[in-house]
Amino acid sequence: VFLTNKNILNMIDKAKLQIGENSYEFPLIEGTENEIAIDIKTLRGVTDGVITIDAGYKNTGACQSAITFLDGEKGILRYRGYSIEELAEKADFLEVAYLLIFGELPSKEELQKFHEDIKENSIVDDDVRKILDAFPKSAHPMGVLSSLTSALTAFNPSNDKINNIDYERTKKSLYDNIVKVLGKIPVLVSWTYRKKLGLPLEYGDNSLGYVENILKMMFKKPNEDYVPNQVIITALNKLLILHADHEQNCSTSTVRIVGSSHAGLFASISSGISALWGPLHGGANQAVLEMLEAIREDGGDTKKYMAKAKDKNDPFRLMGFGHRVYKNFDPRAKIIKVAAYEVLNDLGIDDPILEIAKSLEKEALSDAYFVDRKLYPNVDFYSGIIYRAMGIPVEMFTVMFALGRLPGWIGHWCEMRLRKEPIGRPRQIYTGETYRVFKSISQR
Ligand code: ACO
Numbered sequence: 001v002f003l004t005n006k007n008i009l010n011m012i013d014k015a016k017l018q019i020g021e022n023s024y025e026f027p028l029i030e031g032t033e034n035e036i037a038i039d040i041k042t043l044r045g046v047t048d049g050v051i052t053i054d055a056g057y058k059n060t061g062a063c064q065s066a067i068t069f070l071d072g073e074k075g076i077l078r079y080r081g082y083s084i085e086e087l088a089e090k091a092d093f094l095e096v097a098y099l100l101i102f103g104e105l106p107s108k109e110e111l112q113k114f115h116e117d118i119k120e121n122s123i124v125d126d127d128v129r130k131i132l133d134a135f136p137k138s139a140h141p142m143g144v145l146s147s148l149t150s151a152l153t154a155f156n157p158s159n160d161k162i163n164n165i166d167y168e169r170t171k172k173s174l175y176d177n178i179v180k181v182l183g184k185i186p187v188l189v190s191w192t193y194r195k196k197l198g199l200p201l202e203y204g205d206n207s208l209g210y211v212e213n214i215l216k217m218m219f220k221k222p223n224e225d226y227v228p229n230q231v232i233i234t235a236l237n238k239l240l241i242l243h244a245d246h247e248q249n250c251s252t253s254t255v256r257i258v259g260s261s262h263a264g265l266f267a268s269i270s271s272g273i274s275a276l277w278g279p280l281h282g283g284a285n286q287a288v289l290e291m292l293e294a295i296r297e298d299g300g301d302t303k304k305y306m307a308k309a310k311d312k313n314d315p316f317r318l319m320g321f322g323h324r325v326y327k328n329f330d331p332r333a334k335i336i337k338v339a340a341y342e343v344l345n346d347l348g349i350d351d352p353i354l355e356i357a358k359s360l361e362k363e364a365l366s367d368a369y370f371v372d373r374k375l376y377p378n379v380d381f382y383s384g385i386i387y388r389a390m391g392i393p394v395e396m397f398t399v400m401f402a403l404g405r406l407p408g409w410i411g412h413w414c415e416m417r418l419r420k421e422p423i424g425r426p427r428q429i430y431t432g433e434t435y436r437v438f439k440s441i442s443q444r
Contacts, residue, residue: 037061051427067411068247072325088335093240094210097407119206122183125155141192141399142277148188150270177265190217211237231346242332245408251275255409256416257424272409273402285397288320289384292353302359310369320381327374336382343386
């Protein structure tokens, strides 16, 4: 008989831990989707110093959250209860941002005001340009974006002064900070991009929609009018929605833990950008494209690379495959795969790396190594192909991901502060030297 989590809770509401002769009881916590956690808050106290250890937090919940639900076994992803499939199909990115941050979909008036407030707060201080100028052109855009985001604290000091958050008392300054992040970071993203290409910097156009304005700031050519392309606007809107939140991933946990020391929103988001940069997380979209290009240049032999990915003596991994929580298809990857075909088709682009991606996917899905380990394409496997079709350079891919993830980071940061969560401070098991007597340098 298989017990569902619900059955377990109906039968028992406590977990028992036996250590030698001693037995301890801990309460269970149930989520709204019947997920169960053992609350071990009192463990160290009652056991006189015993802790749990779980490298990479594979089985450890760091918080309770009402923002995003995901079931990795079933391939379900929902923001505030709404399915990712419906949101990606029907919603506007700014609506989704509002939903993630404030908990409900906005009315027409609320959305309009939100957008107006973001536009009003999108001016970036001219001195930030000077900081941008100081970066070499070769700098990776993620490093530049993280630094500039951090620099925004200097130009928006109130951002660091949200202490003792109480929603009613601090509502206004919290809201001001949220719209500043959503207003200014797209400007930084576009500047980072234009600097890379040696183009003059652009400001936004208040008559445009949020997503369209981002594209205009990035792509407007000097001395030419910006001509919107609806295919690209729709594709970017979808990509941003798909990246908007993913519960306690590496970068979001980073934002929560940095914010738990009461660091400000810009500082916390800057650290989230750094966490996202790595190739095992958001940097995978760049790594996938580079991998697909390398396979193409090497003659397109996907079997050779499959063998490398399976060889434990070879550090090569199939980038864009595997996920910590999805042990079934990543629902975002399904949507992005279809979108990649649509965008390439609509733009009349025949990209040979799409064929390589398809053939790698096909081989992996029928290969025992990948099947046994439940390794499926993740969100990043096809997203780079769309970004490339839009004309975005490979090094900017993760920056686009960061732009999409802003609402998630903000929502989690606010939730963590409003719930007055304690400072994040894990424990450890020390494995170093025990006490030694210091010898001065002449005795060594
Ligand atoms: N290629 C080949 N083998 C893989 C891959 C891969 N992409 N991913 C996992 N494996 C293997 C591991 O070698 C391991 O095998 P073993 O059991 O024989 O030792 C097994 O599958 C489990 O992998 P772990 O690394 O233990 O899984 P973990 O949950 O720690 O890591 C991760 C998940 C980081 C996503 C991993 O699958 C990976 O490195 N994928 C490639 C990078 C990538 O695409 N990252 C983007 C993730 S989505 C996102 O963050 C936006």
